[in-house]
Amino acid sequence: MTVAVQNVDTPGVNPAAAPRAVSSGGRRRGAGLIGLAPFAVFVGFFLGLPTYKIVVGALHGPDGSWTLASVRQLAHDPYKDALVQTVKLSLYTALLGGALGLAIAFAVVSSTSTLLRHVVSTASGVLAYFGGVPLAFAFLATMGPQGLATRWLVHIGVHLERFQLYGFNGLTLVYLYFQIPLMVLVIYPALEGLRPQWFEAARNLGASRAQYWRFVGGPVLLPPVLGAVMLLFANSLAAYATARALTSGSIPLLSVQIANTLSSNVGPSQENLGYAMGLELIVIVALAMVGYSLLQRRAARWAG
Amino acid sequence: MRYARWTVLGLAGLFFVLPLGASIEFSLRDKGNGHSFSAWRQMFDVPGFTDGLVTSLILALGTMILVLALMIPTVAWLHLRLPRWRRTVETICILPLVIPPVALAISITGTFGADGVVGKQTPWFFTPITLFGQQILPILLLEYVVLALPFTYRTLDAGMSSISAATLVEAARNLGASWPTTLLRVIVPNLRTPILSAAILGGAMVLGELTLALLLFAPTFPVWTINAGAQADPKIGVAASMLILLVSWILLMMMSLLGSHRPNKLARRAAR
Numbered sequence: 001m002t003v004a005v006q007n008v009d010t011p012g013v014n015p016a017a018a019p020r021a022v023s024s025g026g027r028r029r030g031a032g033l034i035g036l037a038p039f040a041v042f043v044g045f046f047l048g049l050p051t052y053k054i055v056v057g058a059l060h061g062p063d064g065s066w067t068l069a070s071v072r073q074l075a076h077d078p079y080k081d082a083l084v085q086t087v088k089l090s091l092y093t094a095l096l097g098g099a100l101g102l103a104i105a106f107a108v109v110s111s112t113s114t115l116l117r118h119v120v121s122t123a124s125g126v127l128a129y130f131g132g133v134p135l136a137f138a139f140l141a142t143m144g145p146q147g148l149a150t151r152w153l154v155h156i157g158v159h160l161e162r163f164q165l166y167g168f169n170g171l172t173l174v175y176l177y178f179q180i181p182l183m184v185l186v187i188y189p190a191l192e193g194l195r196p197q198w199f200e201a202a203r204n205l206g207a208s209r210a211q212y213w214r215f216v217g218g219p220v221l222l223p224p225v226l227g228a229v230m231l232l233f234a235n236s237l238a239a240y241a242t243a244r245a246l247t248s249g250s251i252p253l254l255s256v257q258i259a260n261t262l263s264s265n266v267g268p269s270q271e272n273l274g275y276a277m278g279l280e281l282i283v284i285v286a287l288a289m290v291g292y293s294l295l296q297r298r299a300a301r302w303a304g
Numbered sequence: 305m306r307y308a309r310w311t312v313l314g315l316a317g318l319f320f321v322l323p324l325g326a327s328i329e330f331s332l333r334d335k336g337n338g339h340s341f342s343a344w345r346q347m348f349d350v351p352g353f354t355d356g357l358v359t360s361l362i363l364a365l366g367t368m369i370l371v372l373a374l375m376i377p378t379v380a381w382l383h384l385r386l387p388r389w390r391r392t393v394e395t396i397c398i399l400p401l402v403i404p405p406v407a408l409a410i411s412i413t414g415t416f417g418a419d420g421v422v423g424k425q426t427p428w429f430f431t432p433i434t435l436f437g438q439q440i441l442p443i444l445l446l447e448y449v450v451l452a453l454p455f456t457y458r459t460l461d462a463g464m465s466s467i468s469a470a471t472l473v474e475a476a477r478n479l480g481a482s483w484p485t486t487l488l489r490v491i492v493p494n495l496r497t498p499i500l501s502a503a504i505l506g507g508a509m510v511l512g513e514l515t516l517a518l519l520l521f522a523p524t525f526p527v528w529t530i531n532a533g534a535q536a537d538p539k540i541g542v543a544a545s546m547l548i549l550l551v552s553w554i555l556l557m558m559m560s561l562l563g564s565h566r567p568n569k570l571a572r573r574a575a576r
Contacts, residue, residue, distance in 0.1 A: 035381035036389065042374060043396055047450045051403065053411040104316050107309040116313075122556040125504035126549055127320060128455075129512040133530070134545035138323035141330050148326040177323065180316070185505060186458050189498040193466020224462045227394075231458055234401040241515060259406045271410075278407040285402045289395050 057275030070276035086254040093175040094233035101183020109191040124181035132241035190224035222299040331543040343539035356528035364510040367448040379460040397457035409519035452506040463498025511552040
């Protein structure tokens with residue numbers, strides 16, 4: 001919950017809002033916050049408490065005393081390498097998946113077929129969560145040494161010996177299988193919100209297609225696109241079942257390491273290490289959120 | 305432009321259909337070189353098939369209802385009354401994505417289980433209740449709602465941003481509508497696509513989720529799939545995972561088609 005605490009005070013510190021709060025806004029703002037109460041209670045209980053447990057676990061030793069020992073271990077291999085690989089994989093799949101998903105969503109939104117829209121949005125919903133052993137297997141059956149596509153390609157004389165499904169590039173490709181649908185699904189409402197009237201109005205006023213995207217479409221779409229890419233980044237940070245099934249540990253991702261320490265019976269000291277890695281993931285996302293906030297602010301200025 | 309669109313869709317179709325096709329082909333392989341439906345037929349005889357399927361469907365439906373009931377008012381409220389808090393809520397909502405499911409499952413047991421953070425007693429939502437003849441673990445449902453938060457928030461937020469909500473609500477309020485009326489009859493109809501997307505994502509997530517169910521000992525369909533694949537025949541495991549994909553897709557497709565058949569098709573055509 002460290003993330004939340006940073007932002008909680010911001011409304012209060014804003015000097016512009018302060019005088020109004022003194023005169024008449026105080027009661028109204030209190031009433032406004034009540035609207036968030038159901039969300040706050042639910043999330044505090046079912047997300048906040050487990051998160052608190054992870055944070056506390058990361059800062060404790062096996063004997064129950066406070067210590068930074070587990071956190072310090074993160075700076076050494078194999079955990080340092082795991083951090084690098086995890087962030088790299090998440091970054092690549094978020095950017096690639098974001099770009100490809102955006103292209104597909106555009107293709108769908110610009111077509112007049114409603115059936116296509118239904119098929120793509122529902123299929124995206126299902127595939128965005130397809131993962132683990134079934135996904136790893138599906139790719140092995142397609143592009144593994146004896147896979148369907150591999151055999152076809154060999155049949156027409158193409159050999160892809162340099163491509164390793166179990167390697168980093170292979171894992172990136174497999175991750176795109178759930179990242180792209182997620183992007184399609186999340187960005188679709190924003191694309192649908194781009195009114196055709198805006199384009200027509202811009203054209204009537206003499207704007208070129210490029211100018212429309214530079215001054216109207218782009219600024220409107222940029223914040224939701226950034227938000228979606230951020231979501232994709234977070235989504236692949238903790239994904240583990242697929243990586244574990246496909247690479248069986250040859251690429252040491254943080255999520256795989258966490259599962260190893262928490263689900264095996266290696267002892268309580270390992271449990272604290274697992275929690276420490278969990279905390280590490282939370283911190284990465286908090287940092288990414290800060291960067292994303294700054295980007296959003298720039299995007300808002302561009303639009304303004 | 306039109307060619308570009310069909311090229312994009314064609315390539316995407318190939319990328320997404322091929323692995324599924326290869327899986328299905330594998331599940332149809334027979335002894336020798338032929339193909340048959342034997343794995344698909346045997347699947348129904350493995351004990352626990354129906355129970356697992358129904359349990360997963362109940363959980364999916366419950367998650368959709370709960371997460372929408374919680375998040376539609378929250379997101380609407382954020383946009384209309386507390387825009388400053390949007391970034392905070394967004395940050396909180398993204399957290400469930402990053403907490404590794406294994407860590408979440410262990411810490412849930414540590415928090416709510418006996419001798420946990422909450423107390424000595426196991427709370428009521430940590431013991432199964434019977435719903436439609438199936439044993440449902442309330443905490444699993446509640447944590448699925450938590451897991452559904454990131455995508456629900458993102459889609460609803462994008463939807464709210466794209467309608468001029470403030471104007472609509474002002475108009476409704478000026479005409480004397482109460483807050484609940486405004487929410488149900490002005491906001492919700494305008495958010496149909498995002499609400500559907502959110503429900504679809506939530507449902508699909510529950511139907512495919514494995515780690516949490518496994519570690520909290522809930523007999524859902526994905527858990528059954530893993531066991532069937534391991535105990536009976538890998539082909540049955542593959543067939544079952546393809547089946548759940550197909551079933552969720554058909555269900556969502558039905559929801560999507562039914563949800564969009566509304567009279568304002570005419571109005572939309574007029575607006576174009």
